[in-house]
Amino acid sequence: MLPLKKQVVHIHHIATHFTNALFPVAAALITLYLITDNPSFETACFYSMVFGLMAIPPTYGSGFYDWRTRFQGRRTFIFNHKIVFGIIFFILAFICVAWRFIDGGIMYSPGLNKWLYVSLVYSLTALATYLGYLGGKFI
Amino acid sequence: MSKEKVKELKKKIEALVIAIPRELEAYEFYLDLAERSEDLPSKEMFMFLAKQELAHRDHLERILNDLQTQLEEELKK
Numbered sequence: 692m693l694p695l696k697k698q699v700v701h702i703h704h705i706a707t708h709f710t711n712a713l714f715p716v717a718a719a720l721i722t723l724y725l726i727t728d729n730p731s732f733e734t735a736c737f738y739s740m741v742f743g744l745m746a747i748p749p750t751y752g753s754g755f756y757d758w759r760t761r762f763q764g765r766r767t768f769i770f771n772h773k774i775v776f777g778i779i780f781f782i783l784a785f786i787c788v789a790w791r792f793i794d795g796g797i798m799y800s801p802g803l804n805k806w807l808y809v810s811l812v813y814s815l816t817a818l819a820t821y822l823g824y825l826g827g828k829f830i
Numbered sequence: 831m832s833k834e835k836v837k838e839l840k841k842k843i844e845a846l847v848i849a850i851p852r853e854l855e856a857y858e859f860y861l862d863l864a865e866r867s868e869d870l871p872s873k874e875m876f877m878f879l880a881k882q883e884l885a886h887r888d889h890l891e892r893i894l895n896d897l898q899t900q901l902e903e904e905l906k907k
Contacts, residue, residue: 767847
């Protein structure tokens with residue numbers, strides 16, 4: 692049995708893969724919907740984001756614990772960016788999921804809202820990539 | 831205050847902040863191997879390596895404290 696500190700570090704590494712994988716998958720699915728017009732891809736995109744969003748609390752919680760214990764809560768460029776961009780990521784992910792939940796037909800209606808929603812989905816991939824890049828510096 | 835110097839110090843501090851936990855993890859890794867080893871020469875070798883990692887960590891901690899002092903002084907200028 693691993694000590695608590697190591698277990699939490701492992702939880703962070705595992706959970707972060709869900710957020711960093713599911714949101715790019717959501718972007719790929721929305722792209723497939725735009726290309727094929729097949730609504731299954733759009734629905735799959737929404738569910739990918741729902742599961743990605745659900746993985747955020749254990750990811751951030753374990754990441755915070757890891758930062759406080761392994762790195763003594765030191766503030767450096769990498770940690771500052773991980774905190775700031777992590778918060779932005781969470782807010783945007785929540786907006787995407789809530790928006791699609793409230794307006795299930797967002798992708799089927801013409802107008803600017805559809806493209807704003809698509810832009811948000813793509814921006815999450817960009818943010819996940821950057822956060823993954825920063826996290827990679829610790830490995 | 832020299833912006834270049836501050837930037838350089840912050841970069842060095844960041845590198846050490848990342849490196850120090852790695853030394854501790856290496857220490858725990860060798861300590862675990864020492865505990866698992868059944869023959870005495872292996873146990874002693876892993877204990878030696880574990881102590882080396884702790885010494886590295888202490889050394890890096892000293893450098894980090896020194897750099898942080900330098901940074902604080904530089905920021906006061």
